[in-house]
Amino acid sequence: MNPIRRRSLLQASAAALPLSVAGKWAFAQDRFPSKPITLIVPQPAGGDADVVCRSLQKKMQDVLGQPVVIDNRGGAGGNIGTALGAKAAPDGYTLTFVNQGTMALNPSLYPNAGYKVESLAPVTWLTSIDLVIVAHPSVPAGNLKEFLELARKEPGRHTYGTAGNGSANHLAGEMLKSMAKVDITHVPYKGGGPAIIALLGGEISIAVAFPLAALPHVRSGKLKALAVTGKQRAKALPDVPTVAESGVSGYEFVSWMGLAVPRGTPDPIVQTLHAAAAAALKEKDVADRLSAGMTEPVGAGPKEFGDLISREGARWSKMIKQFGMKID
Known part of the structure; x- marks a missing residue:
């Protein structure tokens, strides 16, 4: 001023x-x-x-x-x-x-x-x-569309981690479950960092994550990016589809x-x-x-x-x- x-x-x-x-x-x-x-x-x-x-x-x-x-x-x-x-x-x-x-x-x-x-x-x-949806390398899906198909075949088996109950990640995940009509169990952590650590350790199948914490592990190959939640593809991940492109029409979360x-x-x-x-x-x-x-x-x-x-x-x-x- x-x-x-x-x-x-x-x-x-x-x-x-x-x-x-x-x-x-x-x-x-x-x-x-x-x-x-x-x-x-x-x-x-x-x-x-x-x-x-x-x-x-x-x-x-x-x-x-x-x-x-x-x-x-x-x-x-x-x-x-x-x-x-x-x-x-x-x-x-x-x-x-x-x-x-x-x-x-x-x-x-x-x-x-x-x-x-x-x-x-x-x-x-x-x-x-x-946000970005990331998966542990052991999950047999190369993108979100494949993961959703897998989740529909195995209802209740797969889990998604977030920064905690009531977090933006949580709402983004619940929106995905509702709009994609899949049964995936929510696992809340005490922050985005602990959720990523859990995913790296194979404790959960995927995480709905903020990219600042997740992308370094995607670039190192320790995690794989399945989709981004925005309206358009991210410049930082041009080959990763949006959730809407993955078969969940109308989905957008910013x-x-x-x-x-x-x-x-x-x-x-x-x-x-x-x-x-x-x-x-x-x-x-x-x-x-x-x-x-x-x-x-x-x-x-x-x-x-x-x-x-x-x-x-x-x-x-x-x-x-x-x-x-x-x-x-």
């Missing part, structure tokens, strides 16, 4: 407060940030969320002039870490990684998620992502990621944090790394991200009812 504009906002906001409070408030804002910032990632280390946040970490630190400390708090489909972030002090020193699962799906899936979407204020829409702070965080602080995240996304090495993982940088601000959360919450509430999704 332009320094003159920022100073004007601070002065106007401070003028509405009692003198003693206004003085302390303005002083605190002018010094932000004056200490390390915690970024809560509601997934274990090694998952897609962790990869994205660590990609942004250095540049955000450079812009803010303070360390950004990543705190992995996985579990309950992201609810544990998200609830922790929502209950933090609204002073800008606690950022929370949020995504489609925690902001649009979990409120409709969990009777008590431990937080309310309204308790978090949007900061930055970070990315838009197609996820997203972002950053949020506790509701009530002053707008100048929100704008400062957004500027740091947006600057990190523009770094060529960051953008190249994300794009290579089928993760497209967006960088939109609080209003655009808030509008997305509202639209997606309404949309997926209806979809969850339609597909009869329940927490295992």
Whole structure:
């Protein structure tokens, strides 16, 4: 934000407060940030969320002039870490990684998620992502169409792993089961990283995964990609068909990621944090790394991200009812 504009906002906001409070408030804002910032990632280390946040970490630190400390708090489909972030002090020193699962799906899936979407204020829409369906090499299918045929012949035998109950991966998998009319058992893990590890060990047949965590293993030959969930084939996997091309007409699933702070965080602080995240996304090495993982940088601000959360919450509430999704 332009320094003159920022100073004007601070002065106007401070003028509405009692003198003693206004003085302390303005002083605190002018010094932000004056200490390390915690970024809560509601997934274990090694998952897609962790990869994205660590990609942004250095540049955000450079812009803010303070360390950004990543705190992995996985579990309950992201609810544990998200609830922790929502209950933090609204002073800008606690950022929370949020995504489609925690902001649009979990409120409709969990009777008590431990937080309310309204308790978090949007900061930055970070990315838009197609998922990838990957299989263990022992699975006798070279693509999703062959795997679905196999699953229909052997109902209930095959399993699919995800980042947990209520995650975007979970919904994408349940949509696939419903639309393809197949019986595949869901196996939830405490994050995308653990799900990929389980797949590498042959514990499950396939995983509906975020590509940042899965693609390195596809490229090394340890896993095979069966399909991508977007409308079009991914540039990173041009020979891998979409789910729709694999015989599931009309299927499309695109996820997203972002950053949020506790509701009530002053707008100048929100704008400062957004500027740091947006600057990190523009770094060529960051953008190249994300794009290579089928993760497209967006960088939109609080209003655009808030509008997305509202639209997606309404949309997926209806979809969850339609597909009869329940927490295992």
